[in-house]
Amino acid sequence: GNSVTQMEGPVTLSEEAFLTINCTYTATGYPSLFWYVQYPGEGLQLLLKATKADDKGSNKGFEATYRKETTSFHLEKGSVQVSDSAVYFCALSRPRGGSEKLVFGKGTKLTVNP
Amino acid sequence: GAVVSQHPSWVICKSGTSVKIECRSLDFQATTMFWYRQFPKQSLMLMATSNEGSKATYEQGVEKDKFLINHASLTLSTLTVTSAHPEDSSFYICSAGQDFNEQFFGPGTRLTVL
Numbered sequence: 001g002n003s004v005t006q007m008e009g010p011v012t013l014s015e016e017a018f019l020t021i022n023c024t025y026t027a028t029g030y031p032s033l034f035w036y037v038q039y040p041g042e043g044l045q046l047l048l049k050a051t052k053a054d055d056k057g058s059n060k061g062f063e064a065t066y067r068k069e070t071t072s073f074h075l076e077k078g079s080v081q082v083s084d085s086a087v088y089f090c091a092l093s094r095p096r097g098g099s100e101k102l103v104f105g106k107g108t109k110l111t112v113n114p
Numbered sequence: 115g116a117v118v119s120q121h122p123s124w125v126i127c128k129s130g131t132s133v134k135i136e137c138r139s140l141d142f143q144a145t146t147m148f149w150y151r152q153f154p155k156q157s158l159m160l161m162a163t164s165n166e167g168s169k170a171t172y173e174q175g176v177e178k179d180k181f182l183i184n185h186a187s188l189t190l191s192t193l194t195v196t197s198a199h200p201e202d203s204s205f206y207i208c209s210a211g212q213d214f215n216e217q218f219f220g221p222g223t224r225l226t227v228l
Contacts, residue, residue, distance in 0.1 A: 034216075036219075042221055042222065043120075043207050043219045043220050043221040043222040044158075044207065044209075044219040045219070046216055046218075046219075049216065089157065089158070093217075100211075101148060101160055101163055102148075102160075102209075102217060104157045104158050105157065106156065106157040107156070107157050109155075
């Protein structure tokens with residue numbers, strides 16, 4: 001079955017540090033890939049997505065590239081801010097998108113210190 | 115952007131009572147809604163998938179008689195936790211989607227059963 005594996009946290013960084021959160025997946029066919037962010041006490045917000053191989057999703061300085069050859073979708077940001085402190089979830093769905101259930105990784109908690 | 119609301123945002127109830135949580139898509143029609151449960155410091159666990167006008171599809175291990183899901187219209191789904199017990203205390207999150215589009219998440223409902 002489909003599954004997502006992401007690096008276990010927590011991750012603690014200083015402000016302006018470089019961030020990488022690894023995510024790999026197992027799926028048949030060509031799933032859509034997502035990164036969601038959850039701020040304390042809130043629901044999930046879509047951070048970025050990619051729907052086909054070599055697509056790069058980007059938003060708010062975060063980037064992730066859909067790598068089919070390595071089945072990966074690593075999240076990166078060049079310079080993190082305190083406001084980026086949150087839990088980040090990697091997820092996949094089958095290509096129909098909205099009507100297909102999402103399979104989530106376990107989440108990675110990021111804390112950014114001033 | 116698309117907005118999904120949940121009501122209530124938090125609820126405290128006594129053991130043995132039933133609690134209803136509403137999930138509404140405010141500015142689009144959702145063909146499918148999903149209900150998730152999130153334990154502290156853990157990932158989201160999909161409980162069930164509901165399509166408007168049909169019975170919900172429950173994930174393995176989720177008691178359908180305990181977690182009643184009704185998808186009455188294209189903008190409203192409800193989750194009723196029947197005869198709630200302390201172990202049902204959790205953060206419940208819904209999402210709504212359309213074919214080929216992304217899912218949009220509600221802000222979540224914190225349930226505490228005393």
